[in-house]
Amino acid sequence: xxxxxxxxxxxxxxxxxxxxxxxxxxxxxxxxxxxxxxxxxxxxxxxxxxxxxxxxxxxxxxxxxxxxxxxxxxxxxxxxxxxxxxxxxxxxxxxxxxxxxxxxxxxxxxxxxxxxxxxxxxxxxxxxxxxxxxxxxxxxxxxxxxxxxxxxxxxxxxxxxxxxxxxxxxxxxxxxxxxxxxxxxxxxxxxxxxxxxxxxxxxxxxxxxxxxxxxxxxxxxxxxxxxxxxxxxxxxxxxxxxxxxxxxxxxxxxxxxxxxxxxxxxxxxxxxxxxxxxxxxxxxxxxxxxxxxxxxxxx
Numbered sequence: 001x002x003x004x005x006x007x008x009x010x011x012x013x014x015x016x017x018x019x020x021x022x023x024x025x026x027x028x029x030x031x032x033x034x035x036x037x038x039x040x041x042x043x044x045x046x047x048x049x050x051x052x053x054x055x056x057x058x059x060x061x062x063x064x065x066x067x068x069x070x071x072x073x074x075x076x077x078x079x080x081x082x083x084x085x086x087x088x089x090x091x092x093x094x095x096x097x098x099x100x101x102x103x104x105x106x107x108x109x110x111x112x113x114x115x116x117x118x119x120x121x122x123x124x125x126x127x128x129x130x131x132x133x134x135x136x137x138x139x140x141x142x143x144x145x146x147x148x149x150x151x152x153x154x155x156x157x158x159x160x161x162x163x164x165x166x167x168x169x170x171x172x173x174x175x176x177x178x179x180x181x182x183x184x185x186x187x188x189x190x191x192x193x194x195x196x197x198x199x200x201x202x203x204x205x206x207x208x209x210x211x212x213x214x215x216x217x218x219x220x221x222x223x224x225x226x227x228x229x230x231x232x233x234x235x236x237x238x239x240x241x242x243x244x245x246x247x248x249x250x251x252x253x254x255x256x257x258x259x260x261x262x263x264x265x266x267x268x269x270x271x272x273x274x275x276x277x278x279x280x281x282x283x284x285x286x287x288x289x290x291x292x293x294x295x296x297x298x299x
Contacts, residue, residue, distance in 0.1 A: 076250060083247040084225055090218030090251050097207045098258040104200045105265050112272050118147045123283070132157050132294045148193040149283050155189050156182040156287055160295075175295045182291055186284055193280060197273045201266060208263035215255020222248025 080091055122144045129135045136157035144150035159182045163170050170178040226244035 079243070079247040079250050082243065083250070084222055087218045087222045087248060087251050090214060090221075091254050094211060094215060094251075094254040094258045097211065098254075098261065101204060101207055101258065101262045101265060104204060105261075108200065108269055108272075112269075112276070115147070115276065118144060119149050119279070122147050122150050122153075126153060126290075129290070132160050132291060135290070135294075136161065148189065148196070148280060151193075152186045152189045152280070152284060153287055155185040156291055159185040160291065170295055175292065178295060179288060179292055183284075183288060186287065190280065190284070194277070197276060201269060201273075204262045204266040204269070208259050208266055211259030211262065212252070212255045215252040215258075218251030218255075219248045222251060 080088065083091065122138075125138050125144075126135065126149075129138055135153050138144070139150045139152075139154035139157060141150075160170055160178060163178055163181065168174065168178075223245055226241055226248060229244060230241050
């Protein structure tokens, strides 16, 4: 009987120890965790909802997309149409100057081509003259009308003839005075020739020297307005301010477009004018020698 009681006591002790060791495990069971997670989720959603609404309220102005003028279709023509009135006036003026420069190029090329061809024909005919009267007849013919060399020869021959008609001695000891009067008449024609050949050169020089500065004025004015627009719209988005700056820079481009050809044409025609001036000087010397020979011959 004593053994049975001892056995029961040991069994009870073992059961009590098992209960003591199992209680913490039951306390640590994750069964209540889903309930806690489900309770936290609404709390996080509730916290996120005010944050998102606050973000929309505070950042709505920045999130709204800014309208970009002529996005994707910015061309030189469109930039000209959208430019400020002052910039437009500058661009139109530069375009007109460019048109005039190219017109002068074509006009003076044709003029020099005709002038050289007519001068070659006149020199060939002039060198076949046998008297001062022949010189006058050749120089005043319709074929050589308007040719500067023909006008020089006609002026010299007419001066000699006028001296004869006035009863003056044109030969002998009076030869030098006759040649002097003829040279003065030729000089007057040469002055008119220089004025004729240099027509339009002042315009080319003015466009070539002032064109870039006129374009720069339009650029400065346009960029100034672009920066004023930046200040007014309170944005630094390059896509928004770039069209205005591009329109302003177009004025400088047109200034260079007008000035560069004008400078090239000016230098080219100055060379042509100098070459023809040298040729005319050579003809004057030839003309005076021919008149001197005819006076010595008494023709």
